[in-house]
Structures are given as structure tokens and as C-alpha cells.
Amino acid sequence: MEASERRVLSVIVINEASVLSRITDLFSGRGYNIESLTVAPIPDSKYSRLTIATSGSVRVIEQITKQLHKLIPIYKVIEHADLVEKEMALIKFPITESLSDIDALCGAYNGRIVNVGENVIIAMVADEPCRVGHFLESIKRFNPKEIVRSGAVALER
Amino acid sequence: MEINGSRMIIEALIAEGVTKVFGYPGGAIMNVYDEIYKQDGFEHILARHEQAAIHAAEGFSKVTGEVGVAMITSGPGFTNAVTGLADAYMDSIPLVVISGQVPMSLIGTDAFQEIDAVGISRSCTKHNYLVTDAKDLPRVLKEAFYIARSGRPGPVHIDVPKDVSAQIAEFDYSLPIELETYKPNTRGNARQIKKAMDAIAGSSRPLLYLGGGIMNANATEEARELAKTMGIPAVETFMARGTMGHENPLLISMLGMHGSYAANMAMSETDLVIALGARFDDRVTGKLSEFAKNAGVIHVDIDPASISKLVNANYPIVGDVKSVMEEMIILAKDKIDSERYAPWLETVAHFDELHPLSYKDDSDRLKPQWCIERLGELLGDDANISTDVGQHQMWAAQFYPFRRARQFISSGGLGTMGFGFPAAMGVKAADPERVSVNITGDGSILMNIQELMTCVENKLPVINLILNNNYLGMVRQWQTLFYDKRHSSTPLEMQPDFKMLAESFGGIGYVVETKEEFDAAIKDAVEKNVVAMIDVKTHRLENVMPMVPAGGSLFNMMLESKD
Numbered sequence: 001m002e003a004s005e006r007r008v009l010s011v012i013v014i015n016e017a018s019v020l021s022r023i024t025d026l027f028s029g030r031g032y033n034i035e036s037l038t039v040a041p042i043p044d045s046k047y048s049r050l051t052i053a054t055s056g057s058v059r060v061i062e063q064i065t066k067q068l069h070k071l072i073p074i075y076k077v078i079e080h081a082d083l084v085e086k087e088m089a090l091i092k093f094p095i096t097e098s099l100s101d102i103d104a105l106c107g108a109y110n111g112r113i114v115n116v117g118e119n120v121i122i123a124m125v126a127d128e129p130c131r132v133g134h135f136l137e138s139i140k141r142f143n144p145k146e147i148v149r150s151g152a153v154a155l156e157r
Numbered sequence: 158m159e160i161n162g163s164r165m166i167i168e169a170l171i172a173e174g175v176t177k178v179f180g181y182p183g184g185a186i187m188n189v190y191d192e193i194y195k196q197d198g199f200e201h202i203l204a205r206h207e208q209a210a211i212h213a214a215e216g217f218s219k220v221t222g223e224v225g226v227a228m229i230t231s232g233p234g235f236t237n238a239v240t241g242l243a244d245a246y247m248d249s250i251p252l253v254v255i256s257g258q259v260p261m262s263l264i265g266t267d268a269f270q271e272i273d274a275v276g277i278s279r280s281c282t283k284h285n286y287l288v289t290d291a292k293d294l295p296r297v298l299k300e301a302f303y304i305a306r307s308g309r310p311g312p313v314h315i316d317v318p319k320d321v322s323a324q325i326a327e328f329d330y331s332l333p334i335e336l337e338t339y340k341p342n343t344r345g346n347a348r349q350i351k352k353a354m355d356a357i358a359g360s361s362r363p364l365l366y367l368g369g370g371i372m373n374a375n376a377t378e379e380a381r382e383l384a385k386t387m388g389i390p391a392v393e394t395f396m397a398r399g400t401m402g403h404e405n406p407l408l409i410s411m412l413g414m415h416g417s418y419a420a421n422m423a424m425s426e427t428d429l430v431i432a433l434g435a436r437f438d439d440r441v442t443g444k445l446s447e448f449a450k451n452a453g454v455i456h457v458d459i460d461p462a463s464i465s466k467l468v469n470a471n472y473p474i475v476g477d478v479k480s481v482m483e484e485m486i487i488l489a490k491d492k493i494d495s496e497r498y499a500p501w502l503e504t505v506a507h508f509d510e511l512h513p514l515s516y517k518d519d520s521d522r523l524k525p526q527w528c529i530e531r532l533g534e535l536l537g538d539d540a541n542i543s544t545d546v547g548q549h550q551m552w553a554a555q556f557y558p559f560r561r562a563r564q565f566i567s568s569g570g571l572g573t574m575g576f577g578f579p580a581a582m583g584v585k586a587a588d589p590e591r592v593s594v595n596i597t598g599d600g601s602i603l604m605n606i607q608e609l610m611t612c613v614e615n616k617l618p619v620i621n622l623i624l625n626n627n628y629l630g631m632v633r634q635w636q637t638l639f640y641d642k643r644h645s646s647t648p649l650e651m652q653p654d655f656k657m658l659a660e661s662f663g664g665i666g667y668v669v670e671t672k673e674e675f676d677a678a679i680k681d682a683v684e685k686n687v688v689a690m691i692d693v694k695t696h697r698l699e700n701v702m703p704m705v706p707a708g709g710s711l712f713n714m715m716l717e718s719k720d
Binding site for chain 1: 275276279280283284287289304336337338339460461462465466469
């Protein structure tokens with residue numbers, strides 16, 4: 001078995017109906033893995049940008065890139081080598097947890113408390129995906145009720 | 158001009174030079190059929206099943222090299238056609254398939270005969286469209302033909318809701334195609350080609366590995382010239398049969414699971430594989446880690462995704478195989494000393510002497526291999542040969558003397574039983590001067606038997622040669638070899654009277670048990686020029702040999718089997 005490695009791809013596609021399902025169908029149909037997928041329109045253009053975090057051997061990643069290129073509405077596939085990568089997470093805590101402890105911890109991960117209601121505290125962080133993972137480990141003792149991760153976005157340096 | 162969506166489809170087909178459309182009407186496509194009724198720019202041939210309509214379009218396309226066109230209705234009409242789309246996708250056959258869809262206002266409501274057609278066809282077409290406004294139709298139709306035939310060809314599906322086919326909009330087919338996200342590369346990189354030629358010049362046992370891409374590129378002449386100029390032997394894939402021509406001294410034979418001993422040994426012994434329009438299919442390579450183990454690989458293909466997909470290419474060349482071979486021929490005249498490979502040619506010839514493709518003839522009962530050989534002697538280049546899928550298909554590939562491009566029409570990638578008869582029908586519609594034979598088995602033929610009616614009605618005299626062994630022979634062969642002879646659901650003890658069946662549709666039938674009857678039936682069927690079923694009672698337990706068991710190495714062949 002060839003070693004599997006994590007890769008982030010940016011895929012520039014024409015904004016049209018069903019383009020997303022063409023891509024996800026390709027991944028499921030050919031047995032490729034999607035770790036996370038984000039998509040949003042590129043401002044002032046007819047294109048959207050998808051950021052796909054995936055994993056596989058060098059050969060598999062090469063195939064993914066080539067197979068994506070083959071889809072007609074795909075303009076460009078960028079296989080990132082040197083990139084800046086960020087991910088956001090939202091976390092809901094019970095109001096009984098320590099506001100200041102949570103706030104301090106969030107601060108260390110580019111985050112803060114964004115909402116405090118009658119029953120819950122909502123915090124956000126934005127950092128490298130692996131650091132977001134660490135953060136989510138470290139807040140376990142504050143009994144998080146709900147966690148949402150955005151999936152990675154990336155730019156080539 | 159302002160016309161309705163249905164008329165646009167007609168006008169576009171005429172503008173694309175379409176002469177024959179295969180199809181089957183139904184509720185959602187009725188607007189288009191109404192316009193078909195009113196026009197005389199092309200002929201519509203009513204198949205008797207949507208799957209057959211697609212296969213007929215495939216056969217038409219395979220023989221002419223043009224885009225095949227089929228038309229079907231929504232729901233079951235479309236789902237019946239899916240097998241055909243998948244077949245064309247696997248074998249890179251350019252098609253434009255137009256389906257009706259329920260009106261826009263009903264999409265998503267589980268309406269009568271509604272199915273998410275583009276959702277289903279996405280994974281078995283090169284591209285597809287759901288047209289939501291008639292003003293998009295001219296662009297979509299033009300793009301569809303362009304996408305189908307350019308780059309690596311393939312089927313394109315257009316789904317047209319019933320209100321869109323009635324909607325009136327501006328039609329201008331002269332607008333240029335603007336597809337900035339689709340620009341197939343046709344010219345191979347010159348430096349890369351030069352490097353590949355240097356590698357050939359430095360090799361001592363190079364082997365041309367010719368694939369179906371050569372047929373698609375209309376490049377059989379170039380392949381022959383390249384082989385001759387370099388003095389390098391060639392193996393053909395199943396899809397490439399006919400490329401080199403049967404008597405060509407540089408042709409070894411077909412390689413792969415049922416390839417010849419010499420072809421598979423040559424592939425195992427070569428030090429440089431020159432892959433031209435071939436995709437290293439598992440039926441070709443056998444066990445990948447043992448495939449051409451000590452060889453470098455030059456891979457020329459129009460589809461970048463085919464290169465280094467399964468076998469790593471040391472010299473990847475993305476481009477149209479015809480233009481790349483033209484450049485290779487020019488360079489070869491300078492760089493390659495064709496005498497250099499004479500010892501290698503001797504080695505290859507020795508392989509062939511050791512275990513040539515052969516079979517033991519039998520005086521009691523006809524051998525299927527004899528039937529194919531004899532058919533080749535009787536019809537030779539004058540016939541287009543389609544096949545269904547199974548043992549008969551492999552024997553056809555092994556024993557028919559193919560000498561022409563686009564002479565052999567068969568379902569390679571998908572392996573679709575039921576392909577042969579409708580394909581042969583499309584072949585006959587495209588090339589009426591030549592005899593169109595469908596070599597088939599007693600299993601496959603029943604999978605699209607209804608096309609007897611289409612053929613009789615449209616005077617498309619296809620000759621069905623049924624190699625009848627009362628078995629689903631290929632599956633039985635595997636059961637015999639790998640499942641301890643447990644012949645589960647493969648004996649076909651119950652059969653129709655194929656002769657009477659043909660006659661009931663207005664065709665002609667023959668029952669053949671001897672060599673004399675075989676010759677007489679073929680001659681009579683060709684002469685009578687009507688749809689024929691020749692029911693040849695063959696040896697029941699014959700196996701296709703040699704054989705590389707699935708997942709085995711090419712050099713580990715079973716050469717004969719006792720059943």
C-alpha cells in the first residue's frame with residue numbers, strides 16, 4: 001500500500017446547477033475520500049470556488065485532480081503544496097460553565113465568545129484545521145453541547 | 158428565427174448532418190416527435206426498446222465515426238436507455254441522446270413518468286444537460302455535439318422538459334461555441350515525443366500496445382506505418398482488432414485475458430511498452446504488479462486521466478494519437494534502425510510457434526471457433542462484424558480475420574449482453590453496402606430479440622449467427638474452472654425455436670448442424686438479404702482458451718482445458 005496523505009484542493013467551477021453533485025458523484029463513484037468540502041461564489045465572477053480536503057496516495061490524488069479536470073464545468077484545479085489554511089468552528093456551552101475560562105481559551109485559538117443567552121454560551125474559533133481539532137479536545141471539560149465545523153478554506157502562498 | 162424548442166432540435170440535428178436517428182416516442186417527447194413527423198431532413202428509425210435505440214446509435218457511430226443520435230421519452234424510456242449510455246461511455250462512443258422530461262412545473266413532484274434523468278446519467282455520460290429554457294437549446298445542442306466528438310469521445314445526454322420543447326425562442330445555430338472550461342489538448346508535446354523516440358531507439362524489445370483510441374482517431378494507417386517504419390511488433394486490445402490487419406507480419410495478436418500466448422508473453426518480456434490509445438484495462442493487464450514488469454512505458458492518450466491511472470507512464474504524452482503518431486513516424490525515419498529489433502521479432506515468432514491460437518476441430522459437432530474462421534473465409538472484409546458478449550465474442554476477436562478499421566463492433570468496457578443485434582442494425586443502417594453480421598450466443602440474443610421487428614420493418618437485413626451451446630457459456634466456463642463445475646443457472650435447456658422465431662417476424666431462419674449447412678446458410682442469408690437467424694448447434698462444452706484467470710499474471714496462462 002502506498003502511503004496516504006492529506007491534500008487540499010481548490011476547484012474553480014462555473015456557477016451552474018448540479019456542478020456540486022458532479023463533483024461529489026465523482027468522489028463517491030470512484031471511491032475517493034472527502035474530509036471536508038466548502039463552497040462559495042467568487043465575487044464578481046461567474047465562478048465558484050470549492051475547497052476540498054481529501055486524502056489518498058500520490059497516485060490517487062493525481063487521479064482526483066485529473067478526473068476533476070475532465071468534468072466539463074470545471075475551470076481549474078489547484079493542488080496546494082504551500083498554502084494558508086483556515087477553518088472555523090462554533091461551539092455551544094451550557095451557561096453554567098466558566099465564561100472567562102472559555103473566553104481565554106478561545107483567545108488562544110483566534111476566537112472569542114460571540115453570544116451569551118439565557119441558557120447557553122456560543123463561542124467561535126478560526127485557525128488551522130489541526131489547531132481547531134486541538135481546541136475541540138481542550139474544551140471537552142466545559143461540556144460542549146453542540147459543535148459545528150465549517151470545513152477548511154485555503155489559499156496558495 | 159423564432160421557433161419552438163422541438164423544431165430547434167430538428168434544425169440542430171440537420172445542421173449537424175445527422176441522417177439517421179434511432180428512438181422511441183412517449184408522452185414527454187411527443188412535441189419533438191411531432192416535428193420529426195413534419196420534416197424530411199433525417200430518417201427516424203423506430204426501435205422496439207430504448208436500450209436497443211441507443212445500441213443502434215452506437216453501432217451507427219462505430220462504423221461511420223460520426224456522432225450517433227437517439228431520442229427517448231422520460232421515466233422508463235430514459236431508464237431503459239441507461240445501459241446504452243453506460244456502454245457508450247465505457248467505450249468512448251460519441252452519442253447525443255435527447256430525452257423528454259415532465260414539464261418544468263412538475264419536476265420534483267413525482268409526476269407520471271418522472272425520473273431524475275440527469276442525476277442518473279451524470280455518472281455514465283461525458284456530460285449532460287437539463288434544459289430549463291428554450292433559449293438555451295441552440296447553445297446546448299451545439300455544445301453537446303462538440304463535446305461528444307472532441308477529445309476522448311463519449312455520450313452526451315440532453316434532458317428536455319415538455320414545456321421547453323413547446324416554448325418559442327430565438328434559434329441561431331451559427332453562434333460559436335464558447336466553452337472556456339473545456340479545451341481538449343490534441344497536439345502532443347514535441348519534446349516529450351522526442352524523448353519517447355529516444356527511449357525506443359535505446360530499447361531492444363519494444364512493443365506497440367494498440368488500443369481502441371486508434372479507431373476513434375481514424376489512425377489505423379498511421380499505426381501500420383509506424384510499426385513498419387520502426388520494425389516493432391504490435392499487440393492489439395480487443396477494441397483495436399483490425400488496426401494492423403490480420404496478415405500483417407508485425408501483428409502478434411490480441412493480448413489480455415483471452416489473448417494469444419505470444420501476445421501475452423511479448424507483453425511480459427518487453428522492455429518498452431508503447432501504449433497508443435489504450436487504457437490498461439484489467440482484462441488486458443491481469444495482475445498489475447506483474448504486468449510488463451521490467452518495461453518502461455510510453456503512453457499516448459487524449460485523456461490525461463488515462464495516463465498513469467493504473468500503470469505509471471515514464472513518457473506521458475497527452476494528445477490525439479493520430480497526430481502524435483504522425484510526428485513519431487517522421488522522427489522514426491531518422492532515429493530508429495528497424496533492423497535493431499530483428500532478434501526480438503524472432504523471439505516473438507518463437508512464442509507463436511510454441512502455442513499458436515488453436516482449437517481441436519470435431520467431425521461430430523461444429524466447433525464455435527471453426528464457425529468464426531469459416532465466416533471469415535466466406536465474408537472476410539465484406540462484412541461488418543458485431544458481437545454480443547460472452548464466449549462467442551472472444552472467439553470472434555480471436556479467430557475472425559479483421560483487416561479494416563471499424564469492422565469490428567462490440568461492447569468492450571461494459572460487456573453488455575444484448576448489444577450485438579441492435580448495434581448490427583445501426584451498422585447496417587450506416588453501411589448498407591456491406592453485410593452486417595451479429596455473432597451472438599443463445600443467451601445474449603434473447604436480450605434484444607424484439608429488434609427483429611425493427612430490422613424487418615426498416616429493411617435492415619442483419620444476419621444473426623447464434624453459436625448455440627445451450628449454455629450461458631462464459632459463466633459456465635468460469636463455473637467449470639473456478640466453481641468446481643457447479644453450473645448454477647447457466648444451462649439453457651429451454652429455448653425458443655430460433656428459426657420459427659425469425660420467421661414469425663418476417664425474417665428467415667436456419668438450423669445448422671454441419672459444415673455444409675453452415676456454408677449454405679451463410680450464402681443463402683447473404684443472397685436473400687433479409688433479417689436472418691442462423692441457429693448453429695455447436696459443441697456444448699467448448700471453453701475459450703488461452704485464459705489468464707482474473708487477477709492472474711499475463712505469463713501464467715491456461716492453455717487448454719478439459720471439460
